Amino acid sequence: MPTAPHPQNTDELFQALQENDRRPYGRTRTVTAEELVDAAEQFAEPVPLIHALLELQEAYTYGSEPRKSPVVFARLLTLFDEQPDVFDERLRHMLFWRFKWVATALRALPEMPLASLRQWLQEMRDRYEKADLGLQPYYGQAYQLAVHTGEDTSLAYELWAGRTRIRLSDCEACEICERALYHLTAGDDERALSAWEPVLAGKESCQEEPARSVSYALLPLLRTGRTDRARELHLVGYRGCRRNPSMSTEVGRHLEFCALTGNEARGLELLAENRNLFDDVDSPMDQLGFLTGVEALLQRVEALGHGELPTAGYPGRSWTVAALRAEVRGRADDLAARFDARNGTTAHADRRRARLDRAPLLDALDLTLRTRSLDDVATAAPAAPRADADLPDSLPELIVRARELDRQGHPDAQACWARLRTLVAARDYTHPDDPAAGPLEQLRADLLADEASRAGDKDEFADAAALHEEAAALYDDAGAAGDAALARACAVLAIAEIPAEDAGGAEARTADAAVEGAEATGTDGAEAKTAVEAEVKAAAGVEAKVIALTAAHASVVRLHEETPGLAPYQEARLLRLRATALGLRLQATGSDEHVAPLLAEVDLLQDFATRHDVGTQISGALLMRASAHALSGDLPAAITEIDALLGRLKARGPAWHLPRTLGLRGRLQLGLRDAQSAYDDLTEGLRLAAEWPADSVDTSRLQGDLAEAAMRLGRPDEALRHLTRSAEVALRRGSRTEAFCSYSNAAQLTLDLGRVEDCIALLDSLLAEPDVVSGELDDRLVAQLRLTRARALRAGEDLKAATAEFVTLAAASAGWDDDPGSHAMIAAETAVLLGESGEFGRAREVADQAIAAHAKDPRYEQLSSCLRELARLQAQQQGPDGLSDALRFLDDAGRIAEEAAAAEYHYHGRSLDSALAYEHGRVNAYAGEYEDALVALEKALSLLGEPGKDDERVGEWAECVRLAGAVEGLYLERPAPALTRLDAAVSRLTALGHTEVTEDLTSLAARLRDEE
Structure with a gap:
């Protein structure tokens, strides 16, 4: 089935090749590349075919299909031998570079005789010598063959590493990795890590680096005590290789890392996320690396007694950990044996055994914000109620105890009901013939x-x-x-x-x-x-x-x-339900007219409960009275009521009401902006809640409120801990929506704190949950998680992944007829990202979607900012050629500003008119239209007006002056009026005390004077 329209001419072919190059490596890209080779063969020109073959070889190489890569390269080499003149310098360079790809592919195939590998290296050497190229890349491949076979690598290493690099040498990052691995194999962790530092620090990189280096550096980092660094790099490195067939070996090493750090549950989660690698990896060498890592993980899980856990494995059947481990062990042993038979050594079996014999390096290392154990994976059900050793053995007594505790509202009733539920469900249950137990x-x-x-x-x-x-x-x-x-x-x-x-x-x-x-x-x-x-x-x-x-x-x-x-307890409960209905009504409206009816019902409840000494309902009445005052906005009165209730509870009980009451007092203190008192109450509430069964107190709410108190006290890291604990408690209770909301807040806070990789790892874990994948969780909540992830990817400068996520979100939110405003904002962010990637045609389409959604639910500032930014990006990247389209974006922004003015919209940030005028100035300046730029900047300054002492717009005004001075003095070459403008601005700002924004103006003025 064709994946793209068949190109009808070479222009269309090259366009299709460019589009395919933007696709991720995998089956779709490979199939498309195969079709494009077929299409290229219809044209008489050899160059299009060369480009198509190069694209196909790349797809095979990075799609983990080593058997096919050499075949394509043989065609290229034949074309080069027959028509060397059609290979320009770039194509010739690419051809000779890919001799190394073929060498790597042949090593990965155990059926390829060792003599053939050596013969290919000789072919590479001969070709390089004939072309008068240096031999360092050849010696690099010779060294890697020595490593592969398990020979003594000392001489091969010196022959390679001691030579000067040339243009065809592997990139610096890849060679650093090979040098580090040499030291690692020699047992020198410190020297290996020192060699790796430029790559691990991000100073050297390529398509597979630093992800490849990271996967090997994790265990040395642990062995040398650098646990925080190992944790950090695990998050970064795993994201760089997950689901990628050509990096399945690296994925296997991350699974092994999880197994050796007490993160077996995360390892199973990552295995599930990479289940495609069981089917998509065609390279035997990559399979061996991946399967060995998988086996290290499964072996550890089974050793911990969880062999019957379900796990992801080969498609076509369900797997347990034990069954998959047996399958993987057989396949990996066979692969290692085949390589060793080809090479005449035991190197691969020995290396495999060394990895599988490693003992855990740490009992526990928190890799992500969502730390889970194998017990958490073993059951998705909420935690069972607390067992109570004092439960009566007699069935009638147990029934009577359960009812009595239930009437009191006592938390221990849960254990009684849980025991009774088990007994009644038994096939041999016989109900006691006892009046105290009542009928079945x-x-x-x-x-x-x-x-x-x-x-x-x-x-x-x-x-x-x-x-x-x-x-x-x-x-x-x-x-x-x-x-x-x-x-x-x-x-x-x-x-x-x-x-x-x-x-x-x-x-x-x-x-x-x-x-x-x-x-x-x-x-x-x-x-x-x-x-x-x-x-x-x-x-x-x-x-x-x-x-x-x-x-x-x-x-x-x-x-x-x-x-x-x-009975009194029944009547008191009905009175409580009456008051609850009116309390919920007041909560829904906040209307003053609903306060008095609620308080009247609370009075009835309190009077009745007091007369009949129903202590639980007396406490309930006092709590509802405090809540009524809080809902009506009278927080001091609510505090007074809650303090009276706390006094009663401490003196007369019931004690199990204390955590909930302290929780309400903490929320009231938050409302009164007393974060420290709130923190103290909520902390005490959590402490007391630990004395009662888990489900009897909403500790998830207490943790969530504690997070807010901690944030107000300037303790964001502590707030993050409370948010994640809140989510974990909610998950154990089965409240998944509540849990995901808390996790969403935790992810956003993590992003705000600049912990980008932690944020992405948390969201990746959540988005892999079965009810998310199956679409059972609320789609808007899932969209919020994905939006935060997209923003985190952007903050982490992974623009390609961020753009893909935003584009998908924009397409999904286009169907939100009930919430066009959210679609407008998502589409606006997406358009800007597309603009940053230079895809202005697609950016225009998505921006038009945002404009259409904005018409239904206005988002003036967000959309105006998007359109102005797109105009800037297009003018900046394309210069005069992009001016027309950039001005069209600004025209749209102008209409948005007019709509906002007509609607009497109150700005939260910059004035849309002055911001638009400034952007007209900047766009025209980028396009070389300096007179128009200066006119626009003058307009912006006029709209802003002269700044005052406490003017929040002083920074915007100073930037307008700076850009106007640059346009006038540098580009229009009129330094005198530009200096007059700048000097006047500096004097005014200095007089107003805004010296912090004068530095750029002073620097520009000095430059203009130097050039006079």
Whole structure:
């Protein structure tokens, strides 16, 4: 199947070759290169065919297909022998360079006889001598053959390394790597690392460097105690080679590094990310390197007792760690044996055994912000409730204990329900014939109600509602009318909390729940259903939620008033649910009119709980009163209430309410801008939460709030730790959306801190999660993760990867009809990146998309900035040839500024008009239109006006003066008026105390005076 249109002439062929060159190495690029060779053969000219063959050989070489690379090169060599004159200097250089590629390819094939390898090296030497080229590259290949076969390399090394480099020598970075590996093989880690330093520091690089060097340097760095450096380079180096078939050996070394540093779980994650290498690597040598690294990882995982863990492996079947290790071991042993048989040595088997015999170098090294263990990988389920050694052995006693603890709201009820759930699920379960235990239907209802509560805690409101309703029916069967009323009340409230876009019939379920509650108390169900349906359908969005909560409150009130024989704890809970409905309503609106009804319900709850000594609900009432004041904006009153509650809890309990109460007090202190008090409360809350079962306190929320407090106290690294812990806790609880939100915030903070590789590694891990890959996670949240990753790639100066990510995001967000503003911003960033890459045609298309989206949901400043930057880039890169298109970008920016003025938009940054005038000046200057540039800059200065003492625009004004002075004095060669302008500006700025922005003006003035 063709991957591109068939070129009809040589111009189209060269254009197609350029487009293919921008593709990543892999099957698509290789197939396209093969098709382009076929296309080139139709033309009578040899040069297009030469270029097509060169592209094809490159695709084979870096696509890990060494068997095909020499065949293509043989065609090139024949063309050179037949028509040497058609090879210009560049093509001739490329031809002779690729003798080395063929030597490497032949070494990688164990079926290629050693004599053939030596014969090829002799061919290379003869060709180089005939062409009067230096022999250093030949000796470099001879040395690498000696290394490969396991011969004594001393002489071969000296013959190569002692020679002067020539143009055809491998790049400096690659030769540094070979010299370092020589010292590493000799056991001298320090000397190897010293040799590697220019590459590891980024001073020398090429297509495969520093990624290749990094993969070898990781273990020497650990052995010499440079753990932080090893961690840093692992993140950088792995990203440079992941999923790349031609660097599968390097991927294998990163897997081995994970196995030797206590990062087995990360190793399995990286293995899954590189599962394509099991199928895409056609080079036996690369396969051997990759599989040995894979086996080192799997061997370690199996040794730790996790051989049955599922893992990624060869396509076509499912694999466990143990099964894949056995498969990999057999294949890698065979490959090593084949190479050694060809070479007449045991070098490859010996090297493999040495790698597999290595003991871990560290027990643990935190490689990423998302540190996970093999136990985390073994189960995706939330952590089980805390086991309690004091659980009764007697089944009736256990049932009674569970219900009593549940009535108190005690956290240890979780362990009781967990034990009972296991017992009831057993096939041989027999329910006790004991009045204290009640009928089986009641116990099953209890378990459903507990499950429903846990679903509600994770915001799974639809599931919670269904479970509560099922429990209510079973309570009816058991004759427990009060518990049935409670379950129905919880169902009504859960349905009211279902987001409007997810409701999908929530109106009907709310109405049905109201009917059930009404029928249970003998009232008119049809009337209740009609009333609820009318209210819920009356509005959308927040208004719909307010109506739903109001209706839910009315339903709970009816259930409360019309259910006879309620026990005090049941009545107190219904009062609590009534107040909760109104509290949620106030939270949704923040309206003052909703405060008094809530406080009235809280009074009812507190009075009843006090009369009947229901301590849990007294605490709940006081907590809701504090929350009501907070939601109404009266934070001092909320603090007063919360302090009273803390005093009561410390004196009379329940103690398990302290962590939540301290958490609320901490949030209130954040609202009052007292970060230190907030930090102290939240820290104490976390400490106390550790005394109770994990799921009984929302420690994820406490950690998230602590992160905010730490940020306000200027402790970003600590904030980052709390954010990642918050996410980990949420994951263990099964709250994946909440967890990913926290991780997203952590990633953004990491990027803000300049820890680019940490940010990318975290996001790569998250984006590889199964529910992300399968599209189950919210698409907007995934888009936010990818947007942060794209920005991190850009910050890390990986413009190619950043551009690809932005282009994909822009295409995806184009379908966000409900959020065109976000698409406008993503498209704007994408267009700028394309402009930085010189792809102005594509940048124009994406910018037009941003403009169209902006028309639906304006983003004045972001879009204006994008268009101005594109104009600057095009004029800067193309000069006069790009002026017309650059001015078109500025015309669009001008229309955006006019729209903003008409809409009376309030700028958050620079004035769009003055910024636009300045950019007109800069663009015209780049294009050599200096008179127009000066006119535009004069306009910008006029729009800005003279700066004042506290003027925030002083820097912008000074830059306008500087550029106007440069255009006038240097390019228009009118130094006198330029100096007058500059001197006046320096005097004014100095008088206003803005001496920090005068340096560039003074320097330009001095230059103009020197040239007079």
